Amino acid sequence: MGLVPTLALASGSLSWPRIDRMQQIILAINAGSSSIKFQAFAERAGDLERRVVGLLEGICSQPRLIIRNGAGETLAEQIFAPETIASVEAAQEIVGDWLEGPSGSAAMGGPLIAIGHRVVHGGADFAGPVRIDDRVLARITALTPLAPLHQPKNLAPILAWQRRRPDLAQIACFDTAFHRGHGDLADRFAIPDALYREGVRRYGFHGLSYEYIAQLLPDLAPAVAQGRIIVAHLGNGCSLCALKVGRSIDSTMSFTALDGIPMGTRPGAIDPGVVLYLMREKGMDAASIEHFLYHQCGLKGLSGISNDVRVLEASSDPMARLALDHFVYRITKGIGALAAVLGGLDALVFTAGIGENAADVRRRIVDSSGWLGLAIDETANKARQFDISARLEGPRVLMIPTDEELMIARHTLRILATV
16 A cells, blocks of 8 residues: 555646545556456545555455455455456456445545556557547557456456446556656667567566656655666566666566566566477467466466465475575576666665565565675564665665555546646
């Protein structure tokens, strides 16, 4: 939920009709491959007030819904039979029914006027959030081959809410947009220019998370906020982003969400020759290779056990240890590469599920990156404090919970203000 309950907006940035201004509700939806995260915010006097925080996880396996109010009090909790919620579409219907039912309406405290959605891939078309119409929807759908694991899951709630509430404004917020200011050197592959002009380029992902961190840093760490920062977004999907003066200048992810550092079920950077080998020697077609790279690699593939760091840390199996060692090694290598791009380092920031909760992973990464001047305070690290640096001088080591839903809500408000 982030470090702050509200996010101040620029004075005078909104120009809405006076329909009980203090009760207008924005819904932010962050749909993944096996979960839907959602939050409802009320706009009050230039702030976003969190009213509802929900998660429906375990889609297709062991679906579980938990909903809390802005104070963290549980409003609903239910476990479903796997066959009951076998798709993101079915999950969205459960979420929609609750939000529009008596309990959801009471918790939100006002009418729902717009929905903001996380959309993983914006391609070359979208450099910022946009209101969704038929033309935008078609362009988002056409990008599905670039994010086959995520794009259909992002589209499902959009289509579900179109059917349920065609009167509501829906806003697409793209994970690639924050990286669109990259320079030509960072953006290109060493391939013919014609392919670059067709859109075969390095896009970068997790942009909503990185944008949220970049906006918080001036308040939380003003001494380094405008400096050279690497943010490690470590969850089931993982990437690193190099920030300079609060802007993304490079990222480990590129054309698709497969590149970069290893992830829960994705390998990260891999020699393209491996793909050719799988085609020629193993007889795998494009669909089989796609499934392999998105679902059978990463921590899960290397360990043969699980994509969950908690499971691997608790295991005595040597392959579990190898998977974690490899994970730390590749992240350390990526930090070194981005530090070279930045010309030094003023802070390393950990965020997302693993980055926020896996203290030992944080420690090992910092220890391996000690040559950059990084050092971790183990007591502060285990206590999940904001500044976990061991030294008063040199680069800072920070842990900041991300809040993509809050970023989506803010973008949604800004788009509404222009309509």
